Amino acid sequence: MGVQQNNISANHNSIFKLKRLYLQSVPAGSIAFDGLVPVGKVDWGFQDHLFNTILSKDATAYRPADAYTRRFLKFLIACLESNLAEDEELHDSILTLYSNLMSKPDSPSDATKPTFITYLLPPNQSLSQEDDEKDGEVQVVISERKSVLSADGHTGSRTWEAALALGEFFLFTPSPISKPIPQCRILELGAGTAFTSILLSKLGAKRVLATDGDERVCEAIRRNIDHNYCRNVVSASQLLWGGSQKDSTVYTEPWDLVIGGDITYDTRDLSDLVLTLKKLLVANQDTGAKAIISATVRNEDTLREFDTELSSAGLNFKVQDIGESGRQLWYYGSDTPIRIYTIHWG
Structure with a gap:
């Protein structure tokens, strides 16, 4: 009985890992399918559970793009077929779905239009009562493009690796502030x-304001907020760094934490960014506010300039390099180093 229970648990964990990879649209060729199916023991029950958990219409409200699902199924079916238990066959629902997708023509616009990417959080991470989602799963659903630039020329249409690292930082690192x-x-x-x-809204944050310098990005953020049913906690507003919006109400509101992911890549923006950070941290120094900035290390000179700007502004900071252990939850697609800055005033 114990061996059977262990097998069921192992199969459930494997299917959950497959679901995490599938919903994030991880390149199918990068998925180690052989390590996620029972070697030589794939039966109807495993396939049925896999289909109902990952692939059926009821499995998720935001299925990845058809082109991705088709490629995912190509690799998955090949792996299932090579590991079928004796006298077992491939599940007809899996084969039917693959056949339907194969007969569906691709549109020329499919490669450029946004698609839904779903990031599953570890079990039991939600602190918000509104996030008691299906089977206890908590997820962040983002409409994004995988291209570097959107059709409008901005970089806010995809979730960058530094943002993923920042998310993992808050999931697995003790709070950098007293609250x-x-x-x-x-x-x-x-x-x-x-x-x-x-x-952070899924983790129960009291209030979150997501800002960006581009109003078109803010409109897209509002749609993502709606996809995640968190409008009562998260809102979006345009904010230009530096002195151009010195009268913005953002600077008069109380903040405990200022965050940013991959916002240090352009040296032309660093002085304005640091000016904004200083103004926010000085205004909230009585509550011990801190800034947590996640930076992809593309160019050491750029980050050295960021360090210099911080020091010149009188801001104190410490740096933590994120290694492989800090990238355990989601697929990053790159091993480019990532650095976390913890910044405070005084």
Whole structure:
């Protein structure tokens, strides 16, 4: 009985891992399918559970693009077929879905239009009562493009690796401030898709404001907020860094935490960014506010300039490099180093 229970548990964990990879649209060729199916023991029950958990219409409200699902199924079916138990056959629902997708023609616009990417959080991570989702799963649903630039020329249409690392930082690292997340008022700078803002709302944040310099990005953020049913906690607003919006109400509101993911890549923006950080942290110094900035290390000179700007502004900071252990939850697609800055005033 114990062996059977262990097998059921192992199969459930494997299917959950497959679901995590599938919903994030991880390139199918990068998925180790052989390590996620029972070697030589794939039976009807395993396939049925896999189909109902991952592939059926009821499995998720936001299925990845058809072209991706078709490629995912191509690799999955090949793996299932090579590991079928004796006298077992491939599940007809899986084969039917694959056949239907194969007969569906691709549209020329499919490669450029947004698609839904779903990031599953670890079990039992939600602190928000509104996130008691199906089977206890908590997820962040983002409409994004995988291209570097959108058709409008901005970079806010995809979730960058530094934002994923920032999300994992808040999931697995003790709070950098004295308050727990459910008591925090959080401001995100250069939010892009607002992945981290929405994630923090799932962790129970008291209030989150996702800001970006481009109003078109803010409109997309509002749609992502609606996809995640967190409008009562998260809102979006345009904010330009530096002195151009010195009268913005953002600077008069109380904040416990200021965050940003991959917002240090352009040296032309660093002085304005640091000016904004200083103004926010000085205004909220009585509550011990801190800024947590996640930076992809594309160019060491750029980050050295960021360090210099911080020091010149009188801001104190410490740096933590994120290694492989800090990338355990989601697929990043790149091993480019990522650095976390914890910044405070005084």
